[in-house]
Amino acid sequence: MSQPTAPEALGSLTDETPIDPNSKKAKAITGRSPMQIALGRLLRDKIAVICAIVILFFIIVAVFAPLINKMLGVNTDTVFPSQYLDMLGGGMPLEGPPNNGFDPDHPFGIAPQTADDNLAYWVEGCRTSLTIAALATLFASVLGIVIGLLAGFLGGMVDKVLSFFIDLFLTVPFLLAALTLAPILNERFNTADSYVTIQKFSLIGVLAVFGWMGMARLIRGEVLSLREREFVQAARVLGMPTSRVLIKELMPNLAAPIIISVSLMLPAFVAAEAGLAFLGIGVTSGASWGQTIAKAVKYFEQYSLYLWEPLIGVVLLVLSLNLLGDAIRDALDPKTRR
């Protein structure tokens, strides 16, 4: 038997007191910007939160590297290995792993051959890795955004020329360029006292110069579709200068793709830096995870901890950055519902 709709029920709707637009409840519903909604989704994503914590840990390690080393009582100074290694017994450390227990002076153990402290090098390697990746990402994305905006919005000849450069840079093999550039820079600057800094910045330069094209293409595509929209047309008709249209009208609408591609660019650069260091280009003096991995590979059997430490560092950092990037993309995309 069907129950007829009770008039009371209908009446109750109309009877409800209208929501006060200034109440807290109303704000919770109406006052959330798209970014806030995305952030809310992100916070509900457990993987994203864990990744963010891991990344935060690495960032803290990187920023406070010297302090952390000081606190733990380790340093990257060169020591004489003959005092710490078993010269006649295979060159393994006299104390600590792999043949002895935990050594409180060197929590991560010391390296074979050089007796360098692994923890100090790990912490400094984290700093190197994140500094280079962050700066390269910054430069590459600024370059990519500017070129993408200009190419997409101005169109015509400008678009053709800029697109040509995007294609041109895409054709140059990145690894080849890095390999060629290293000896040229060395030849030019090796007598300078600031060689180490120059080397670091040239690496950032190489990564940025060969890393901006993806971003530029993405932005250009977005701008091409956005510039035909009514609000942009209106802005142009009102006589807004191009720079204002670009920055005030277009940029806010590009926030989502930019955040996504930045969050995916960062892990790519971390991996690229480690890869180049492994190959012996890039950072050659100073600490770098890639370099430690290159040295540790042949000791995998006797002293696997030595290889695991930098490896876990790279893998954990890259994986976390990638997963967080994916989560941000999901959170920002209104079409996904998870």
Place this chain on the structure above:
Amino acid sequence: MKRNKPLALVAGAALITLAACGGGNGDDTEGTGTGTDKKFGAQEGGTKDETLQGPAEELEGATEGGTVTVYVAGDPGPNSLDPTDGWSVLGNSIQQALTHRSLTQYKRGEDGQPVLVPDLAVDLGQPNEDYTEWTFTIRDDATWEDGKPVTAEEVAWGIQRSLDAETFPAGPGAEYSKGYFAGGADYAGPYTDKGKAYDAISFDGQDVTIKMEKPFPDMDYWGAFMAMGPAPLGKASQPPNYGTDPLSNGPYKIEKWTPSEELILTKNDQWIAESDPARHQYVDEWIFKFDQDQAKVDQIMLSGNSDSQTAIATSIGSDKYEQANSELGERLVQQTSQCVSTLTPDYSKITDINVRKALAYAYPYQDVWLAGGEVPGVTRVPANSIMPPGMAGKVEDFQPDGEQITYNPEKAKELLAEAGEEGYQITMIFYEVDPLAVAVQKQITKGFESAGFKVKAIPVQVSPYDIWLNPDDKVNKTLNLRGVNWCSDWPAGSTMLPPLLSSDGVYNTAGFNEEAIDQEMEDIAAMPLEDQADAWGALDAKIMEEYFPIIPTAFRNDLFVFGEKIGNPSGDAALGAPNYKDFYVMQ
């Protein structure tokens, strides 16, 4: 003779060695369990046996057949197989032992010492009174791989080719043929000086006669280089094509050669055992694999699988030394390479001997070896002078400063204070592409700085030799500390001291320049042969004591690994390489 590995460019075939583990023929009863005690055997000067004739005596238990694979880690091998072009330890050790014969050759003696014996010549050559003319009688039963006999004319032609330094810039002829043969300095060789007559080398019947510019008593040793062997006449030996597939006359011929990758040698059935006093032809096929990854080679050799049983590795990673030493026993062979590593302070910039001595005391020897991936006391041993241990005439117990110089920063500080040069600025280069070289440089810098020096280390990405040997290089001009690794070409001081310390020496990176010493070197070369060895030894000691112009940091040794089915694992003391002439595969 050079080594292609970065930082190990080296010149020299070596004589005299240690017999690593007794050097026996594989059946020493000594315990092989923990062979941790590798000691240098007693060493003597090289010996000669001019009467030895073929065939080489059979090795006990040797059997025919089998394929031997040789893994060469970190060295791309020779660029050309032309015998005239060969001056590297790796290329010469293979070709001289297996494919290319010359006037004389070395045989591994009873005690592991190399013995100079005849090869294509019936004896070790007949010099005249003052060693200015040598006559070699070529044997009539030696053959090429195509079955034709090797003639005296072909030998004379091969020797004449060695004078062409333009065509063979990497060949040893530029140093010795041009330096000693009559008119050699003015004759640019048969390819560059086309058609020009050169009459210092002549042949008559089976005799080849070479006239010398100045007395050359070591011609019989020089004859052991494959550059002093035959080449087919005329177009057949035209460089550079001949270098890709030279005609063999040894027990093996070249089946296939892929530069930097692989060299395959197969039996040469035209080789007559009776004509050759030292080579054997037990193995069916040789496969040389170049430019291998050391870690991979170590894994293969230590695995004991069927691949490794008939394999030889020409080196082993220091990280695997301990394991190899305890597991392999006699199959890990240690071989002196008759080489010395040195630091060379610029003689015109660091003029005070006390500063040079302070550098020697400030160099952290053990730490540098460890950081550089060497095994202290095994692949590197402390050095006292330039001539390597065991070289005839060397004053073995000589020490330039009373006792063995070791790392002693206090002493270095005193010496610096004495010279009034506290805080002396040292400028040097290091090869930053190699992490080992970077680690080594860190040790050196720390050592020097704790002894009161200031150090500026310039990273470079080309071979340091390219900079050290280029007088116009702008970086080189700023340096006051260089280095060189040098090996002897035969067991005589004349291949060690003049190249490093005469004022026009090719590898005199110190720029050492003392007229008195130059004169003394010339005087020794003119001495009666039997007095020369001692004179070189005395000069070696005198230079170190009075001038201390270069700092010998180490004498070098090599390690070879043999598979368990390789018969007679041993080293070739003459070249510092595996003794390819005497191997067989146990069936």
